[in-house]
Amino acid sequence: MKQITGMYQWGGEARSLAATAFISDDHISIQSNEGEHLNQCLNEQAKFSDAIPGLPVDLIFNNNDRFIPDNPQFRWSAQKSGQRIPELLERNWLTVVIALILVPGFVWLMINKVIPGASEAVVPLIPDRVVAELSEQTLAVIDKIHLDESKLSNERQKAITDQWNQVLNQLALPPDQYTLKFRSFSAGPNAFALPDGTVIITDQIVELTADKPDVLTSVLLHEIGHVHHQHGMKLATQSVATSVLFAMMFGDIEGAGEVVLGTGTALMQSAFSRDMESEADTYAFKQLTALGMSPELFAEAMERLQQAHETDLPESEWLDYLSSHPDTQERIERARQF
Numbered sequence: 451m452k453q454i455t456g457m458y459q460w461g462g463e464a465r466s467l468a469a470t471a472f473i474s475d476d477h478i479s480i481q482s483n484e485g486e487h488l489n490q491c492l493n494e495q496a497k498f499s500d501a502i503p504g505l506p507v508d509l510i511f512n513n514n515d516r517f518i519p520d521n522p523q524f525r526w527s528a529q530k531s532g533q534r535i536p537e538l539l540e541r542n543w544l545t546v547v548i549a550l551i552l553v554p555g556f557v558w559l560m561i562n563k564v565i566p567g568a569s570e571a572v573v574p575l576i577p578d579r580v581v582a583e584l585s586e587q588t589l590a591v592i593d594k595i596h597l598d599e600s601k602l603s604n605e606r607q608k609a610i611t612d613q614w615n616q617v618l619n620q621l622a623l624p625p626d627q628y629t630l631k632f633r634s635f636s637a638g639p640n641a642f643a644l645p646d647g648t649v650i651i652t653d654q655i656v657e658l659t660a661d662k663p664d665v666l667t668s669v670l671l672h673e674i675g676h677v678h679h680q681h682g683m684k685l686a687t688q689s690v691a692t693s694v695l696f697a698m699m700f701g702d703i704e705g706a707g708e709v710v711l712g713t714g715t716a717l718m719q720s721a722f723s724r725d726m727e728s729e730a731d732t733y734a735f736k737q738l739t740a741l742g743m744s745p746e747l748f749a750e751a752m753e754r755l756q757q758a759h760e761t762d763l764p765e766s767e768w769l770d771y772l773s774s775h776p777d778t779q780e781r782i783e784r785a786r787q788f
């Protein structure tokens with residue numbers, strides 16, 4: 451049995467009295483200094499005021515009467531730790547400040563430096579089978595949500611495929627690694643590449659470049675650039691790593707599992723970074739030059755796409771050309787200066 455002295459205060463009244471609290475294993479009782487019983491409660495039902503350094507912690511009864519210890523340092527053993535958080539924060543304010551600065555810094559560093567760096571190292575180690583599986587899943591999802599079968603005639607598809615194979619051949623690129631597929635897309639002219647080397651072009655981009663097939667070639671070379679630099683897999687691994695990081699920070703590891711399984715969708719929704727677009731552009735410029743063509747063709751492709759999307763098309767974030775809209779003018783300039 452522990453005793454502490456203090457003041458008993460009646461709730462809602464100005465009346466108070468010097469008293470002593472008797473603390474036993476299961477309850478606390480208050481007696482006046484004359485030995486009169488004033489109040490009592492069980493330990494687990496006791497309520498307390500917040501613990502603030504330098505101030506006593508009041509024991510509060512259900513009828514709002516209070517017992518205020520004389521010693522401001524005294525802490526009730528029945529007080530749950532949750533009620534002591536303000537005090538812990540105040541005592542450890544330096545830790546709190548450091549955490550407030552370091553946590554965002556850590557997250558920034560992870561997302562901008564560590565994860566991209568790690569993905570550069572990890573991507574080449576991913577087996578082709580996984581890359582193929584992810585690509586197929588992604589195309590299946592995009593097909594279901596956004597794309598329809600191509601309405602181009604077989605002859606036109608064959609003519610474009612022949613032109614594609616000729617380009618691959620001239621640049622000594624393996625034809626079994628790069629496959630061209632045709633689709634129709636209600637939101638207009640577009641092209642995109644999957645990590646396994648499948649390049650999808652829409653009927654609408656074929657129509658947009660029908661008078662000048664080399665313009666389409668420049669777009670296809672840009673897409674091959676994304677495959678060559680493994681941008682899709684880098685994006686996918688970064689998205690998984692970021693999700694796992696957040697799951698670890700917020701303690702939701704099961705959620706992370708779902709994210710890993712949903713990578714195909716993540717790949718579809720996240721845009722390539724500016725650096726990735728520049729890298730793919732540079733690849734296209736070099737290959738156009740190697741073919742004896744001008745990078746100006748790519749500038750023309752960008753202008754045609756920009757115009758088509760400005761005039762009549764709804765926003766769509768996921769295909770290659772729309773995602774990089776704000777930088778279009780800059781990219782056109784780069785092509786002209788190359």
Ligand SMILES: [Zn+2]
Pocket residue numbers: 672676722727730770771
């Ligand atoms: Zn691109």
